[in-house]
Amino acid sequence: DTEVTQTPKHLVMGMTNKKSLKCEQHMGHRAMYWYKQKAKKPPELMFVYSYEKLSINESVPSRFSPECPNSSLLNLHLHALQPEDSALYLCASSQEPGFGSYEQYFGPGTRLTVT
Amino acid sequence: SQKIEQNSEALNIQEGKTATLTCNYTNYSPAYLQWYRQDPGRGPVFLLLIRENEKEKRKERLKVTFDTTLKQSLFHITASQPADSATYLCALEGTGYSTLTFGKGTMLLVSP
Numbered sequence: 001d002t003e004v005t006q007t008p009k010h011l012v013m014g015m016t017n018k019k020s021l022k023c024e025q026h027m028g029h030r031a032m033y034w035y036k037q038k039a040k041k042p043p044e045l046m047f048v049y050s051y052e053k054l055s056i057n058e059s060v061p062s063r064f065s066p067e068c069p070n071s072s073l074l075n076l077h078l079h080a081l082q083p084e085d086s087a088l089y090l091c092a093s094s095q096e097p098g099f100g101s102y103e104q105y106f107g108p109g110t111r112l113t114v115t
Numbered sequence: 116s117q118k119i120e121q122n123s124e125a126l127n128i129q130e131g132k133t134a135t136l137t138c139n140y141t142n143y144s145p146a147y148l149q150w151y152r153q154d155p156g157r158g159p160v161f162l163l164l165i166r167e168n169e170k171e172k173r174k175e176r177l178k179v180t181f182d183t184t185l186k187q188s189l190f191h192i193t194a195s196q197p198a199d200s201a202t203y204l205c206a207l208e209g210t211g212y213s214t215l216t217f218g219k220g221t222m223l224l225v226s227p
């Protein structure tokens with residue numbers, strides 16, 4: 001199984017809501033990532049988990065809170081978002097956290113709209 | 116600071132021709148370079164990885180070159196098909212080799 005799944009596919013939330021994005025992989029990968037992608041822009045790295053520990057936070061606002069409950073699951077908790085946070089949120093995984101030396105497998109993304 | 120440039124935002128070619136996409140980088144020397152394909156509203160899909168000591172890599176109709184002197188990678192799709200129409204992203208290790216940084220991508224449109 002070489003698939004990364006993400007739920008939900010679409011999410012509309014108000015600025016006062018709390019919601020969570022979920023990502024799952026069963027490839028035994030030890031690195032998992034959250035990216036944010038705006039229209040016609042490349043994916044921008046938000047967080048990296050290596051062996052279930054947060055290893056990189058790319059100066060992401062605290063209204064985004066990642067969580068890695070186990071080696072197969074990655075969550076992104078959202079609270080008090082702004083309209084400019086509307087984007088496609090992508091989860092990815094790789095065999096090891098070697099970044100350039102391992103390919104990343106991406107999920108289909110969650111299209112988030114903040115109203 | 117590091118910079119990644121993909122030669123053009125869009126490239127239009129006719130079916131059957133070879134598409135050549137360019138990825139240039141400045142201000143650092145990555146050990147690895149990757150190419151991904153992304154369809155609208157979908158996550159990127161890995162295509163090829165090339166190491167700094169490899170000049171060329173092939174996979175079916177795809178070929179990637181990596182010239183560390185010119186700081187450039189070329190991505191070729193031979194015998195292109197309309198189904199190859201997508202955005203192609205190059206990605207390199209970031210400064211400090213702690214992140215994977217994507218170029219802005221080139222949108223390829225293959226016309227029948």
